[in-house]
Amino acid sequence: MRRSLILDVVVQIVFHSTLLLGIFLLMTGHNRPGGGFVGGLVVGAGISLRYLSGGIDEVRRTVPFRPWTIQGSGLMLSATTVVVPVIAGRSVMEHAKFDLHLPFYGAVHINTAQFFDLGVALVVIGTILMLLVAFGETMPSLNNPYRRQESDR
Amino acid sequence: MSIVLAASTALMFSLGTYLLLQRRLSRLIIGLGLLGHGANLLLLLSGGRRGVAGIVGSTDGKVIADPMPPALALTAIVISFAVTAFLLALAHRSWQLTGNDLVEDDxxxxxxxxxxxxxxxxxxxxxxxxxxxxxxxxxxxxxxxxx
Amino acid sequence: MRLLLPLPVLACLFGAGASMAFGRQRNAQRAIGTIALSTALVAAVAILRHTDAHGTAIAHMGGWDAPMGIALVADRLSGLMAVVSAVVLLAVLVFAMGQPGTEQEQPSFHPVYLVLAAGVFLSFLTGDLFNLFVAFEMMLTASYILITLGGRLDQVRSGMTYVVINLVASTFFVVLLALLYAALGTVNMADISERMHTLPHGMRVAFALLMFVVFGIKAAVFPLFFWLPDSYPTAPTAVTAIFAGLLTKVGIYCMIRTQTLLIAKDDRISRFLLVIAGLTMIIGVLGAIAQNDIKRILSFHIVSQIGYMVLGLGLFTVAGIAAAIFYALNQIVLKSTLLLVGGLVDHGAGSSGLTRVGGLARRFPILAWLFLLPALSLAGIPPFAGFVAKLGIIRSGLDAGQGLVVAVSLAVSLLTLFSMSKIWNGAFWGEVELVVEPEDGPTARWGATVPMLGATGVLVAVSVALAVFAGPLYSLCERASTALLDPHDYLRTVLP
CATH class of the missing domain: 1.20.5 (Single alpha-helices involved in coiled-coils or other helix-helix interfaces)
Structure with a gap:
């Protein structure tokens, strides 16, 4: 496959800021526009940029985990966050907030809904990776008359 | 405002229905997408009057738009996004197997x-x-x- | 209650996540699936016991009270449906583990199956119409994947029909929600129920019809059933069995719930439902008679049997709805069992076409027994549970003075018996004819592997148990039905 120099360079520059934007949206989501779904989508868009520049191999190099693992752990994280408040005697999905004081960093405001959102983001990222893997490479197909065309690209 | 939205809902429903009756899978999927968007627009319309976003501390006593329909519409959009992706995958598979995107006879x-x-x-x-x-x-x- | 109500859903979702993360270890996936569904079963039994003793139970999600927040609400009907569904889901999962093919080859089977289970449980337990939509979509999206697992051409073709029809139904659902919200300003079911009487009569009827269409497509009632016999038989056996048993009954559950709770009794709607019921029964059974493949015959019977439940609902009497509930419970078990047997025939003899196989009763006697018991129950032969259910429907129909539709249901019952005897004659009697001679040991001896036979056997045992415990179960259904027709307890629990 022929690679485009301009696209490669631009993706190199943009990729990390896209990830940062995604994480920002994820963290800010509780009180302002944003959240797990949007954050995950933006991160996924960043990964899709990688795909555009270098194909599925580039995506594999960027994300060392399998899409299944990411999606599964996200779903588990969200489901756990939903149950934990019940153990603390509250109702399902209820969330609590508390302030921590971390050394060197300062005051941190933590809301437990954040973990639910993180799970959602992981599910979304996993889904996008799965889409890229499923459609990004030539699928093994039965008697496909168009197969040669696809691999000629 | 509301009339424009209502008219576009009607337009989307009619176009979607027309496309749904076609034999090509690609048109069918676009038709389903249009139907879904029409329904979401209807959901948005069900909220009543327009107003500013109901975020605490930013309303200044102005009329607040009902925040419920956008929330419902968002959920519906996410779901239709997933299902449309699946439909495309199915159409792709069908194209792989048969080499065209016509709906097969049952x-x-x-x-x-x-x-x-x-x-x-x-x-x-x-x-x-x-x-x-x-x-x-x-x-x-x-x-x-x-x- | 705070934990118990969401537990079946959460256990399945958590299991789905874990199952995905362990995508490569088949045994881990199997253990996770079994544990998750067992947890759901235990929780469902606990919910049923609680609701039968203390009435409607509620769990507010996120600590927000009902009309604002989403509430999970369970009454006896939800409890009953959840318990039976959990049993069937568990048995079919075990069956799938024993069947070579889908479950062994596709790492996505277990997670998707668990998401389907979560969607089914959430449909039974939710008290919010929009949440019901979400539950439906969870269930349906999972079912889209399951029905096309394997990606064969016939699966893609029938899967396309299935997906498109259900997407149109979902669009109608969104339209229903939008119109309801515009008219009443709420999507909480109890809240809708309390405000419904403020609407003009014509609008109420329109909403009832829209709900009938939305859930009727899912339940496969008369004019909206054509997708079902086309798409179900092409899926892998375990998947067909679970679809046949559960998905249409989720539609019936929603019809019962919405027509009783949201719409007050109305003679015109009642008459309309009775006509639809009669037509569904006749068209379904006639379709079944014209078919020559076990799975396709049974798929048409799903449609035909749906008619009986709509009949019970259409009467709008305590006895009628109680009979419909009992009928639904019985059908969930029966239809899954019969389609599993269809799969066993396919597995043991190489085909489920009646003209291609024969003499299975001589070759695989266990298979014949596993088919005979539920088939007789389906046709309504005493002393099986199917007889009790049909008797209940017929008696309540006669009590309500609906002689015509009762006569139709009796005729359909005879035709069902005819159709079952056609399968029996074609596949089980006669000269031994196998398309493929099975090679592995257990299949050559009994017609199937041990988990497949075990799971089917358990379901047959459950369907016999339904007959043995028909008395207490029927009175439980009657209590559920009384609560449905007089929803004071439900409304007071949700909106104190």
């Missing part, structure tokens, strides 16, 4: 078509047999008489 249709073909064959055979028995009768009139 099983009963094909069976009925086979029966009809068999019935036609019988007629012709009947005509051939009749012609063999009595050469003065041409095959045409028998077919007409049977019809």
């Amino acid at each position: 099983l009963e249709d094909r069976r009925i078509a086979l029966l009809a073909a068999a019935a036609e064959l019988d007629d012709e055979e009947l005509e051939v047999a009749a012609a063999a028995a009595d050469p003065s009768i041409a095959p045409g009139p028998i077919a007409e008489a049977q019809a």
Whole structure:
């Protein structure tokens, strides 16, 4: 496959800021526009940029985990966050907030809904990776008359 | 504002229905997308009057738009996003297997078509047999008489 | 209650996540699936016991009270449906583990199956119409994947029909929600129920009809059933069995719930439902008679049997709805069992076409027994549970003075028996004819592997148990039905 120099360079520059934007949206989501779904989508868009520049191999190099693992752990994280408040005697999905004081960093405001959102983001990222893997490479197909065309690209 | 939205809902529903009745999978999927967007727009319309976003501390006593319909519409959009992706995958698979994106005939249709073909064959055979028995009768009139 | 109500859903979702993360270890996936569904079963039994003793139970999600927040609400009907569904889901999962093919080859089977289960449980337990939509979509999206697992051409073709029809139904659902919200300003079911009487009569009827269409497509009632016999038989056996048993009954559950709770009794709607019921029964059974493949015959019977439940609902009497509930419970078990047997025939003999196989009773006697018991129950032969259910429907129909539709249901019952005897004659009696001679040991001896036979056997045992415990179960259904027709307890629990 022929690679485009301009696209490669631009993706190199943009990729990390896209990830940062995604994480920002994820963290800010509780009180302002944003959240797990949007954050995950933006991160996924960043990964899709990688795909555009270098194909599925580039995506594999960027994300060392399998899409299944990411999606599964996200779903588990969200489901756990939903149950934990019940153990603390509250109702399902209820969330609590508390302030921590971390050394060197300062005051941190933590809301437990954040973990639910993180799970959602992981599910979304996993889904996008799965889409890229499923459609990004030539699928093994039965008697496909168009197969040669696809691999000629 | 509201009339424009209502009109576009109607337009999307009619276009979506039209596309849904086509035989090409790609058009069908676009049609379903339009139907879904029409429904979401309707959901948005159900909230009533327009107003500012209902975020605490930013309203300044202005009229607040009902925040519920956008939330519902968002959920519906996310769901239709996933299902449309799946439909595209299915259409892709269908294209891989058959090489076109037409909707295939279903099983009963094909069976009925086979029966009809068999019935036609019988007629012709009947005509051939009749012609063999009595050469003065041409095959045409028998077919007409049977019809 | 705070934990118990969401537990079946959460256990399945958590299991789905874990199952995905362990995508490569089949045994881990199997253990996770079994544990998750067992947890759901235990929780469902606990919910049923609680609701039968203390009435409607509620769990507010996120600590927000009902009309604002989403509430999970369970009454006896939800409890009953959840318990039976959990049993069937568990048995079919075990069956799938024993069947070579889908479950062994596709790492996505277990997670998707668990998401389907979560969607089914959430449909039974939710008290919010929009949440019901979400539950439906969870269930349906999972079912889209399951029905096309394997990606064969016939699966893609029938899967396309299935997906498109259900997407149109979902669009109608969104339209229903939008119109309801515009008219009433709420999507909480109890809240809708309390405000419904403020609407003009014509609008109420329109909403009832829209709900009928939305859930009728899912339940496969008369004019909206054509997708079902086309798409179900092409899926892998375990998947067909679970679809046949559960998905249409989720539609019926929603019809019962919405027509009783949201719409007050109305003679015109009642008459309409009775006509639809009669037509569904007749068309379904006639379709079944015309078919020559076990799975396709049974798929048409799903449609035909749905008619009986709509009949019970259409009567709008305590006895009628109780009979419909009992009928639904019985059908969930029966239809899954019969389609599993269809799969066993396919597995043991190489085909489920009646003209291609024969003499299975001599070759695989266990298979024949596993088919005979539920088939007789389906046809309504005493002393099976199917007889009790049909008797209940017929008696309540006669009590309500609906002689015509009762006569139709009796005729359909005879035709069902005819159709079952057609399968029996074609596949089980006669000379032994196998398309493929099975090679592995257990299949050559009994017609199937041990988990497949075990799971089917358990379901047959459950369907016999339904007959043995028909008395207490029927009175439980009657209590559920009384609560449905007089929803004071439900409304007071949700909106105190």
